Amino acid sequence: MKNYIIILLSLMILWSCEDVLDKPPLDTITDKEITFSKKEMELYANKFYGNFPTHEGYWLGIFEMDNSSDNMISGDYNYNAQLAGTIQVPGSGGGWDFSKVRSANFFLENYHKTEEELSTVSAYIGEMYFWRAWFYFDLVKAFGDVPWYSKTLTTESEELYAPRTPRNVVVDSILVDLDQAIAMLPEKGQETEGRIYREIALLFQSRVALYEGTWEKYHNGTDFGVDNADWDKYFRKATEAANQVMTSGHFAIDKAGTSPSEHYWGLFNQEDYSNSQEIMLWKKWDLSLNLYHLASAFFGVSDKNTGISKSLVNSYLCTDGKPIAVSDLYLGDDLIDEELSNRDPRLAQTIFVRGDVRNISGTDTSFFSVPDLTLEARLRNTTGYQLAKGNNPTADRTSNQDITGSIIFRYAEVLLNYAEAKAELNECTQSVLDESVNLLRDRVDMPHLTVDPGFDEGASKTFPQLSQLMNEIRRERRVELACEGYRFDDLMRWAAADIIQRPMLGAKIQQYADIKDEFRPVLVPEALFSKNGYIAPYENSPAKDGWQFNPNKNYLKPLPSNQLTLNPNLEQNPGY
Template sequence: MFHFNLRQMTIKKITALFLILTCFACEDYIDTLPEGQENSENYFNSKSDYEDALVGVYDLLSTTYLNNILGEIASDNSLCGGETPTDVLDWQQIDDMTHTPDNGALRSVFQFMYAGISRANYIVEFQDKIDFEGKEQLLAENLVLRSYYYFELVKFFGDVPLYTNGRITIEESQSIPRTPKAEVYAKLEADLQSTIDDLPWQQNQNGRVTKGTALSLLGKIYLYQEKFELAATTLDLVINSGQYQLVDDFSTIFLNSNENNSESVFEVQYFGGEGGSFDCFQCVEGNIAVGFMGPRFTGGDFAPFTSGFSFNPPTQELYNLYSADDERRDATILSMESFIAENPSVTFSLGNELDYTGYYNKKYIPYAEANSGDVNLTHSNNYRAIRYSDVLLMAAEAYNRSGLNDSKAKDYVNLVRVRAGLDEIQTSGTNLTQDIYKERRLELAGEGHRFFDQVRTGRTNSIPNFSNKNVLFPIPRIEIELAGNNWEQNPDY
């Protein structure tokens, strides 16, 4: 058992270990690498050294706030929003599908994920240096985290350079080409399969990787490759384990008071008590996305919420897709009209009027709490990265699209629907496929999955301004240049 808190023991307390990676927003993470190698061979001399190193790998999960918000803004679920049509221009461009290889948000995703991978590789590089009790589990957690970071990269960029044996060096970046995503997926499959026996179903500490995490991620990777039979059997291991169950009341799932609940398969832990600033987003221990997505309240009593920057407003079309008796609608989307009707003293700013819809992402809305400044950046809302309902719907899709078992697929979908207060469905075949797709959208709206679901299933027609090249995001231009122009750009960018 580890004796640390995954969020409160922050990167600042292990700066000496991760000097090579702590300033990748200021200059390229590869550029600073040689400095960190000076004393690295003198590390990993005790179990606590490995445990501290693993904290650093977990710590970069905090940067996936950006993946979450971009996965919604790029889709038909929401618009960019903000204060003006040029507020956070990188996000506006992604919303409009006008982004280029110079988009700063996409470079951040690329850097953040590779920083996490390089930290994981640091442990891999020295994994044989000493033995200690619990080493197998620690190394298994590390591989699952690395697989998670790589999966995010493949979702965004397709083929990506595959580094697995150690920290990423300048020499490697200039000699290793982009690896075909099928090869990356094959490596992730092998790594995840190798971890299953060394991971427990339950951890003594919230946020730690479990057997359910590894199996669910593996099942999702199979699903993305349309390996439906493997996805179905893998996800069934999670479902049949009896370790997870749907929370009875959907409206409580995303409350800060109900984090790490029975539905949580993998949850990114955030902490609002340390503080942070706009100078270093990767240093912030709070959930940055939350403050960006809240309404811009200007007066009155708007408890229990607090003000935000009005990004990522859900569309009218998404709101209308929910039936009036679907309990998920009002737990997923905050209608400002309804909120004002119940709280007439409240005033707020429309922000970017071109994108104002009257709706906000209630799943990740900022709550008033005793968080440290900058209070807009340090909200403690955990990110529910993999929920049990997601596992059920992935398994349903796998059983249906493989033709293996429509009856089981319906059973899984209906578990999710009944929890939402809806009647069971009785469809089959392609009609059931469409029902599953719709159910995923309604169940997971606002959680960052929508755009990637649309791309992998070829249902991108409803995304405004979408063209064929947008199935992938461009590799950041500066990263290609730093790699000695060794990497080809994605088509048509």
């Protein structure tokens, strides 16, 4: 292969010679030139940080990732072709890309050349084990079985013609890489600001292990299952990794703002998370360095052709700790004020409510009135429920130079991973709930979840085949992590095709009957198609009765056809 040119990511030099999340590159080096000095290792590792999801671009980044799930409804039913069931076999590309793995392998294969003391460079080596695990996890989620490459290959390497490695074997290798990372990375408080540290690797290890455990359990006996599945092994690993973070003493759940009505919303719109006990890793933006993003354009101008789904809104409990299907406190959804009354405060802190501050610019303050249902297609709100989580009212909307910090990892996920894995192991005691799920509920003064929830939704359960306790743990995950990009992965690992195939609806149209005059001129009347009185963005599309997701095919992506030609030992995924 041609020498791999290492392009140092333009947003990453050290802030005060240290912080890699905040600065652009210092130099460019090639494989031949690198001697693996400490500085070269640092520069090599810097370029990988751009693989974390942040607010970059005109879109909302991490918050809009839930467009690929039942939490949000893009105006384009084919926004995620895998979800929609319209994905085609690509001629090339399609995500089947091992170039980043190769870059990590080059480092891991050659760092021994260094003349530095291992103790002074071990953190960079640990980072590279983390990144190889990160890249391989993305490949496993997309394709299932993938070849495992642990060294730098050339065009002559026999491994290029090997068959795919079973997914559970690849995941085992990912977990070993993370064990290596955990052993070599500094713990929280000892790391260089903005860099990966031990507890980040532990959080990610709990994520990987929980994903594989649930995938193997809920896909067992299908074409997507694995031979000799051992899901409890992964659940055990997930609990162990999460527990190490929980017992480290470094983290807690933040209560941003002055009251429960702000404690949750206020977590997602800060410019500086340096003092946060919950935000484990984040990206700082700095106008003095010309580093900013454009998320304020999303909140301040329009809803960018998406909206919160009725399904997500319905998942929030009432303040008695019961679902709307069984709570006497639920007032119905004829009026938005009634729908939000007596509900988990996180609902009103996730969507815009009439009267919410939308933007503060100098002495002028604008307030939210109605969703942007009638803007042109690329800007409109699609459902009647408009996303407020992540909105920073003080962001600069004049120049769209937003410096709201980008959250990459937060402690809440650790608690949710722990609770779910423990429940899967049938070890979810009241103590487990009190040190995980109930810490999240305490933030917004919601009743504690108990091992016996005290109610049964019956046919209204989201997952009828599971216990009410497991339904509540999954509900808590959905609500707490809403619109942060987790939901699609959750639906895939839970084999939840029945959810994906349900109609996607928004709010009742009559909620806005008394304020029609406040609507902007109707530019796209199809935005208001309805089904049984509810806004139905897909009513005039092939997805009017639900996405055409094929459970015998669409849980994985197809391999590109050129790779099947180049390597006859590769086999296509089921259904393609």
